[in-house]
Amino acid sequence: MIWDKNETLPEEENKQLQLDKLQYIVDYVYKRVPFYKKKLDKAGLKPSSIKTLNDLRLIPFTTKDDFRVNYPFGLFAVPLKQVVRIHSSSGTTGKPIVVGYTQRDVEVWKNLVARFIVAGGVTAEDIAQVSFGYGLFTGGFGLHYGLEKVGVTVIPISSGNTKRQVMLMKDYGVTVLIGTPSYVLHIADVMKNEGINPKRDLKLRVGLFGAEPWTENMRKRIEIELNIKAYDNYGLSEVIGPGVAGECSAQHGMHIFEDHFIAEIVDPKTGELLPEGECGELVLTTLTKEALPVLRYRTGDITRIYREKCSCGRTTIKMDKPIGRTDDMLIIRGVNIFPSQVEEVLCSIEGVSPHYQIVVDREGAMDVMEIWVEMTEKMFFDEMRKQRLLVERIRDELRSALGISVGVKLVEPGTVKRSEGKAKRVIDKRRI
Amino acid sequence: MCRIAQLSVFIENKKGRFAHVVQLLGEKDVNIRAMSLADTVDFGILRFVVDKPDVAYSILKENGLIVRKDEVLAMEVEDKPGGLAKLLQSITKQDLSVEYMYTFNNVLSGKAVMIFRFEDTVEAIERLKEIGVGLLPSDYFWGI
Numbered sequence: 186m187i188w189d190k191n192e193t194l195p196e197e198e199n200k201q202l203q204l205d206k207l208q209y210i211v212d213y214v215y216k217r218v219p220f221y222k223k224k225l226d227k228a229g230l231k232p233s234s235i236k237t238l239n240d241l242r243l244i245p246f247t248t249k250d251d252f253r254v255n256y257p258f259g260l261f262a263v264p265l266k267q268v269v270r271i272h273s274s275s276g277t278t279g280k281p282i283v284v285g286y287t288q289r290d291v292e293v294w295k296n297l298v299a300r301f302i303v304a305g306g307v308t309a310e311d312i313a314q315v316s317f318g319y320g321l322f323t324g325g326f327g328l329h330y331g332l333e334k335v336g337v338t339v340i341p342i343s344s345g346n347t348k349r350q351v352m353l354m355k356d357y358g359v360t361v362l363i364g365t366p367s368y369v370l371h372i373a374d375v376m377k378n379e380g381i382n383p384k385r386d387l388k389l390r391v392g393l394f395g396a397e398p399w400t401e402n403m404r405k406r407i408e409i410e411l412n413i414k415a416y417d418n419y420g421l422s423e424v425i426g427p428g429v430a431g432e433c434s435a436q437h438g439m440h441i442f443e444d445h446f447i448a449e450i451v452d453p454k455t456g457e458l459l460p461e462g463e464c465g466e467l468v469l470t471t472l473t474k475e476a477l478p479v480l481r482y483r484t485g486d487i488t489r490i491y492r493e494k495c496s497c498g499r500t501t502i503k504m505d506k507p508i509g510r511t512d513d514m515l516i517i518r519g520v521n522i523f524p525s526q527v528e529e530v531l532c533s534i535e536g537v538s539p540h541y542q543i544v545v546d547r548e549g550a551m552d553v554m555e556i557w558v559e560m561t562e563k564m565f566f567d568e569m570r571k572q573r574l575l576v577e578r579i580r581d582e583l584r585s586a587l588g589i590s591v592g593v594k595l596v597e598p599g600t601v602k603r604s605e606g607k608a609k610r611v612i613d614k615r616r617i
Numbered sequence: 618m619c620r621i622a623q624l625s626v627f628i629e630n631k632k633g634r635f636a637h638v639v640q641l642l643g644e645k646d647v648n649i650r651a652m653s654l655a656d657t658v659d660f661g662i663l664r665f666v667v668d669k670p671d672v673a674y675s676i677l678k679e680n681g682l683i684v685r686k687d688e689v690l691a692m693e694v695e696d697k698p699g700g701l702a703k704l705l706q707s708i709t710k711q712d713l714s715v716e717y718m719y720t721f722n723n724v725l726s727g728k729a730v731m732i733f734r735f736e737d738t739v740e741a742i743e744r745l746k747e748i749g750v751g752l753l754p755s756d757y758f759w760g761i
């Protein structure tokens with residue numbers, strides 16, 4: 186099912202619509218947000234300077250730092266009286282990023298989330314368990330309202346207490362699971378320990394996962410272990426939350442909801458605009474938000490965008506699963522490495538656990554990278570020779586995928602720290 | 618029946634992990650009869666034969682450890698000079714490949730016992746029986 190007819194607009198019609206909205210939103214923020222007025226004035230631009238979609242590139246970027254400097258409400262374009270909801274993301278250091286929604290923003294948001302929910306084949310007949318954390322994080326409430334909009338029965342269980350998650354899934358006949366991929370894998374582990382066989386004991390059929398980068402191998406693994414179809418979706422609080430893009434039944438890239446967001450890809454180092462199809466940092470401009478529009482926001486996510494004819498009938502531009510974040514990008518001996526590449530390799534080796542941690546350190550002038558892999562029974566041998574062979578195999582495959590040699594260390598389960606279902610993948614001791 | 622249950626546990630090579638495993642078993646009155654540790658800089662594989670293998674297996678699993686159960690064979694070493702050498706020779710002659718082995722001293726009988734992990738246990742049992750090597754019964758370690 187396709188939720189909104191704007192998802193199937195011919196490309197030219199879509200571009201005209203985007204231009205009209207872009208001109209409107211630039212004028213809107215210029216008049217309402219001193220930060221943008223200053224920024225445009227400094228760049229010698231007026232709202233009337235935006236004559237074509239190509240003129241977007243003239244506008245300076247907005248960054249996470251701009252959110253911090255204008256903390257808490259400095260980037261809002263409406264008085265707080267019109268803001269009906271606040272969300273924020275926990276910054277790793279210092280102040281959080283604060284975002285706000287008007288009544289109309291909330292309505293738009295629900296409908297955007299509804300788009301990818303129905304794109305995954307979910308209908309009002311389904312029962313969905315939302316294992317995203319509820320609260321300031323946009324994931325829980327974002328999915329919750331979208332699911333209700335579609336008419337799905339929602340179980341707002343939030344994250345944590347995994348045994349109970351599994352029990353409710355079984356007892357309530359849950360058909361749709363929502364969560365972060367790493368937490369979902371943890372749920373699958375707990376199911377195994379509890380002796381639950383998804384195929385036999387559960388009615389689960391679809392998973393809508395997001396809020397952190399994951400790989401194609403991880404998808405396959407989740408699909409097999411939980412006996413479901415797993416779909417990816419993309420979003421971030423600064424832009425709206427979940428609902429920027431989502432996968433359809435083709436499971437081949439996420440459709441970006443172009444009538445609400447303009448996507449660009451830039452070189453993460455130079456900020457130079459890259460042509461469609463090239464890999465770089467995703468930059469998003471909101472076209473319809475009232476409380477907190479953003480112009481050319483540097484998402485920090487590394488991906489590519491491209492147009493292709495899709496079997497689902499949607500005509501919008503697509504994006505790949507982000508392969509990582511600019512902040513996660515590790516430069517080891519001059520080579521760019523993303524944690525997702527490590528994950529891809531681990532998931533491709535039979536029996537090897539997807540729970541890992543990357544530890545980077547400096548020995549003398551040399552960067553060293555060690556991958557800690559949590560042990561599972563499937564990868565444990567009583568013979569040292571076989572155990573070492575496995576370690577060597579992991580090391581060899583990592584070397585050929587990453588292009589540099591890394592150390593591999595097997596660790597006991599539970600070693601990799603997980604918080605709110607998100608695993609902390611990288612420990613970079615070079616910065617400490 | 619001569620197959621003996623052996624448990625193996627994965628432990629990281631850091632302080633207290635070995636003691637932790639031993640303590641868990643001790644708390645539940647499980648006696649370790651024979652034990653061998655193979656280790657590297659990072660991790661170790663602790664293998665042992667106990668008097669209550671099923672109890673031991675569940676305790677270790679419940680405590681989140683990585684455990685596996687395998688079958689090993691045990692035989693007494695003749696109590697005279699060259700006894701072990703003779704035993705090893707007969708095994709080599711049979712072309713059986715040994716993954717690893719370790720010893721156990723039965724204080725009651727005063728005899729030394731060798732525990733063998735063969736690559737192919739079924740084949741090893743057949744061949745050893747053919748040449749008359751006495752294999753100790755499955756419950757040998759239970760009542761000592």
Ligand SMILES: [Zn+2]
Nearest residue numbers: 433435495497
């Ligand atoms: Zn599609």
